[in-house]
Structure formats: C-alpha cells, structure tokens
Amino acid sequence: MADADDTDPYHIREELPDPETFAALREAAGMPPRSLEGVERGLPNSLYGVVVVHEPTDEPVGMGRIVGDGGTVYQISDMAVHPDHQRRGLGTRIMTALEDYINETAPSQAYVNLIADVDGFYEGFGYEPVRPDSKGLYRRTE
Template sequence: MTGHDDTSADADADPYTIREQLPSPETFAALREAAGMPPRSLEGLERGLPNSLYGVIAVHDPTDEIVGMGRIVGDGGAVYQISDMAVHPDHQRRGLGTRIMAALETYLEETAPPDAYVNLVADVDGFYERFGYEETRPASKGMYRRTE
C-alpha cells in the first residue's frame, strides 16, 4: 500500500470478495429474512448447513459483513440443487448474484458427472436462464411442501 486514502483510484476497487464457505446458521437466517425469503428454523439450519455439498458467501470487505450467499445441496452424483441464493437488498444490483452463481456453476462443472440433474427454484425471471437453466413445464412441474 502506498499510503494514500481510498478517495483515489482505490475507491473504484471491488469492495466484495466471494469465499468458498457457508455462513453461520444465524447469518444464514438473517440474510434470508433481509432478502424477503421464507424463514428456515434455526434447528433446520444447524442440521442442514453442514450437509451442503458446496457453498459460497459474498463478503463486503470494508465491513467484513456477509451480504450474499448461495449453496448446492444434493447427493453429489446424480442430483444437485442450487439453493438459498440471496443478496442483501443494500448490496443488490452490483453483480453479486452473478458472481455467486458463477462460483456455483464452476463447482458443478468441476465435480458433477455427465448427465447429472441440476435443478433450482427460480424467483427472478431472466437471471438463471443466462446460465443455461430452463423451465421444466410442460414436461414436469416444480412442487413443494412445508413441514409444521
């Protein structure tokens, strides 16, 4: 570092880092809430997060705050699901979702065998299509159920 302040060219530097790790259950829950996603129980997160195949977080370097996340769940061979893609509203529209998704896609390209089934539930029109995803209808339809 040359000793100058961040008002120079460094101010244009990318203030985010994508890291290969999962957030804590508490951070995971808070990020989902901030992004307007349905809640998950802390018990479920404590059990489920360690079973993830792969995960990434987006960190705002100036504050060291986790502001985005995404993960892959599945059996590690035949079926993979992209899950829990979220970026805090204060940090959206800065390419973080694209960077998170690109990291997840790199993992799949490097580890998934041929003909593996990769699925996701899309909540943003036009975002996942650029990564090669397409709707399953009319051949099939996505369904869900929540436990009580």
C-alpha cells in the first residue's frame, strides 16, 4: 500500500488493531464503546482492516475495517482518527484503502454499506443515503 511520500509522518498498515487500541481509538474519537469481549470476538472476523501509525511515535492514531460475508455484503465499520491527528487527510487515506480492497475483491452487485456520523465525507466516495428506498435501523444489546 503506497503512502503519500517518504517525509510523511503517517503510514497505513494493512492490519487490524489489537483490542485495546481499537477501544482506545473509538473512545478518543467520541464513538460509542464496545465491550472488550465483543471486540476480542469480532476483530478476527473482519474481512480487512487498516491502522494508521504515526511513525515518529510508533503510535496507532487511526483505523478502519470492513466486515461482511466477503461476497454479497460489505460494511465499512469503525472508522476513527484520534482527534490530535485529525484534519490531515488520514480519514481519506483510510477510506481509500478500504475502497481499494472492495474494488479489488468484491464480486459485481455486492452491497456495500456504512453508518455515517460525518456529513459530506462518505458522499465523496460515492455513498448515498438509503432513504427513501430503505431505512437504516439499529439496536444495542444490554
């Protein structure tokens, strides 16, 4: 995976974060928490993931992953960039890596979805609201 240039302090690694890093990045980004048990079970079932590492500190500062069945359904999930490293194009780089994976591996007519909490960002990658054709719903377990 190519990064911007040799002077860029950030590097994208094609891997999943460890459970503690996953939880910490979600928390730092203001995302709802997930149980450690759920994270430990769920991460290995990911289809693909990337972690952004700040090279000078070797710290993971961003992540994103794809979950799904690998054939008919793909969901972009857990996109997060630590607030100290936002506004540097890292979300775009994460999303580009995820999109590249889908474009290289997904069969035609696969359904790719996501739940967006940022207006305007995902639309730049061709995503459209599901309304009025569909309605997105969710629930959380206790």
